[in-house]
Amino acid sequence: MRAYAIHAGLLAILLALHFTLPAYHHGNLARVMVLASYAMGYNLLFGYTGLLSLGHALFFAAGMYGMGLGIQHLGLSPAPALLLGLASGAVVSGLLAALALRTSGVAFMIVTLMFAQAGYLTVLYFGEVTRGDEGFVIQQAQRVLWGVDLSAEGNRYIAALLLFGTCLMVSLWLVRSAFGRVLVAIRENEDRVRMLGYDVFAHKLAAMMISGGMAALAGAAYGLLFGYVGATFASVQYSIFPLLWVLLGGAGTVLGPFIGTLFMFYLIDLGSDLTTAYMLIAGVALVLLTLFAPQGVMGEVRRRFWRELP
Amino acid sequence: MELGPYLVLATLEGAITAAVLALTAVGLSLVFGVMRVVNIAHGEFFMLGAVLAWWIAQSVAGHPAIGFALALIFAPLLVGALAVAADMTILKRLNYDPERTIVATIGLLYIIQQLTLMGYGPDARPVEAPFNTRLAIPWFERGAEGWQMIWPWGLGTTTYKLAVIGAAAMILCAVWALMTRSRIGLVMRATQADREMALAFGIPVERVYALVFGFGAALAALAAVLIVPIQxxxxxMGGDPLLLSFIVVIIGGLGSLPGTVLAAVLIGLSDGIIxxxxxxxxxxxxxxxxxxxVLVFRPQGLFGGRRT
Structure with missing residues (x-):
């Protein structure tokens, strides 16, 4: 119960911030919440199941393009477009899982990386439909969901908070359920789980589809809330980002992805004021984290203060 | 131009790609074979080689050949030294754990790339080739009086391009000789075959690892110095060589040198033609x-099975 109370407390604080934050940080926090939902999806696979994917941008982009192309070319309204994004993410992650889960460890990382790269190139190749690198803007009129204009600052923040809250609670519930326990057991000792009679492949497949679905939903929401769909979101960089956020915040903790995304977002935001080479910060952070703090922020909290932290 | 001369030209360009690719990929393959480390930053070592070559060449006065020769020697050495330092400060402390080293080399990729952006800037800069005579290639055609030799317009190459292919082949032979005929190669192969046993026989495995990592990076840098007068x-510029080297190493069989070279020739030639x-x-x-x-269905590679 205490765990639910703490996570609900975070959501309450975020809601309170909606009324108090200055406009600039208000907008940033909305972005951070959507990206943190992406990171939470990544964390389910990496932190809890122990599968390090280097290709999650494929799912993020699948959701974003599923939504964006649905609106642009099929004339869908936002609600079915979001669902289309979610569905395309689930399908793509299911297909990739069926192939990539035949490998493990380093091979899994490279296979996911290669598929994501192929996906990125495919977006560029069909430039006439996707507008390639340039991307396309989703007009304000197309972003009205059930009478609520999502391009307005306040509505956008609340929508991001709703998405974030849903993903947070689903993650929390999932990792405390019997299913989530099996995922952690797979991370710790796959052979023993198999020996105990669990279907390891089915569990991994389900984990990857949930993870991919959550990433896709975040991607679709990002496109819808901020009105832009572009190939950058399918590039390698967007596969590395969730890894970085989750590592920083703490892999295998429910709150970690949000903490990591928040810190990294502001760090890069500050850095890009100083230099164009802002990805340097990401590189340094990755190296330092793997060297000195593989547990991340919340991992340290769990180790030192509160062992039951979910 | 007709199809025939066109194909010859594509093959020639493909052969240059293949030569440079083989050098880069052999570096990656060595690191993976001996250390079991997937080095995502390999492409950045390549890029650093090219940038250093430009820096050395432009700071030396006189004939371009002098600057180029100096770059050929010092760029790989500098890059190799940097890689050795990275190995000792980062990879060694991670205990060469495969997954964590990948994350660390991704970090290294961004560090090298972005520092270069800060120091060198976003411009593309050329290096002058030491020699660059145009060669026209004859073509045989059946005319009214039987076979005759013609010189189609645009069909030609330069001495430098041919020299690149020759130099790459020579370096590859040297690497092969080093691995199979020398004591240091023996030590490397022993470490590759069984790390623990090598350690038990008194081989300084950590020093071998640092050396191999530096050597792999130096090979990438060397390939870059060779190509930089053309590109x-x-x-x-590190992105493409990284991706292509990965393709070559995986198709050739992870850690197998002959397979890697064979795959490099195959991929380089077909890349040019496709x-x-x-x-x-x-x-x-x-x-x-x-x-x-290939990784999913034939993890040992298309030419896998053989190990050097």
Missing amino acids: QAHYL SVFFSPTLAKIIATLLVAL
Whole structure:
């Protein structure tokens, strides 16, 4: 119960911030919440199941393009477009899982990386439909969901908070359920789980589809809330980002992805004021984290203060 | 031009790609074979080699050949030294754990790339070739009076391009000799075969690892110095060699040197020819998918099984 109370407390604080934050940080926090939902999806696979994917941008982009192309070319309204994004993410992650889960460890990382790269190139190749690198803007009129204009600052923040809250609670519930326990057991000792009679492949497949679905939903929401769909979101960089956020915040903790995304977002935001080479910060952070703090922020909290932290 | 001379030209360009690719990929393959480390930053070592070559060449006065020769010696040495330092400060402390080293080398990739952007800037800069005489290639055609020799317009190459192919072949032979005929190669192969046993026999495994990592990076840098008079040095130029080297190493069989060279020739030649007839993006999509599928269904590589 205490765990639910703490996570609900975070959501309450975020809601309170909606009324108090200055406009600039208000907008940033909305972005951070959507990206943190992406990171939470990544964390389910990496932190809890122990599968390090280097290709999650494929799912993020699948959701974003599923939504964006649905609106642009099929004339869908936002609600079915979001669902289309979610569905395309689930399908793509299911297909990739069926192939990539035949490998493990380093091979899994490279296979996911290669598929994501192929996906990125495919977006560029069909430039006439996707507008390639340039991307396309989703007009304000197309972003009205059930009478609520999502391009307005306040509505956008609340929508991001709703998405974030849903993903947070689903993650929390999932990792405390019997299913989530099996995922952690797979991370710790796959052979023993198999020996105990669990279907390891089915569990991994389900984990990857949930993870991919959550990433896709975040991607679709990002496109819808901020009105832009572009190939950058399918590039390698967007596969590395969730890894970085989750590592920083703490892999295998429910709150970690949000903490990591928040810190990294502001760090890069500050850095890009100083230099164009802002990805340097990401590189340094990755190296330092793997060297000195593989547990991340919340991992340290769990180790030192509160062992039951979910 | 007709199809025939066109194909000759594509093959020649492909052979240059293959030569440079073979050097880069052998570096990657060595690091993976001996250390079991997947070095994502390999492409950045390549880029650094090219940028250093430009820096050395432009700071030396006199004939371009002097600057180029100096670059040929010092750029790989500097890059190798940097890689050794990275190995000792980062990879060694991670205990060469495969997954964590990948994350660390991704970090290294961004560090090298972005520092280059800060120091060198976003421009592409050329290095002058030491010698660059144009050679026209004759073509035989059946005319009214039987076979005759013609010189089709545009069919030609330069001495420098041919020299690149020759130099790469020589370096590859030297690497092969080093690995199979020398004591240091023996030590490397022993470490590759069984790390623990090598340690038990008194081989300083950690020093071997540092050396191999530096050597792999130096090979990439050497390849870059060779290519930089043809392409220009740019801070983002590491992406393509990385991707292509991955493709080559995986198709050739992880850690197998002859397989790697064979695959480099195959990929280099077909890349040149496919890109002429189809869109380069499509060629890349097919290649990446091919690699992923090879890894899934034939992890030992298409020519796998043999180990050196």
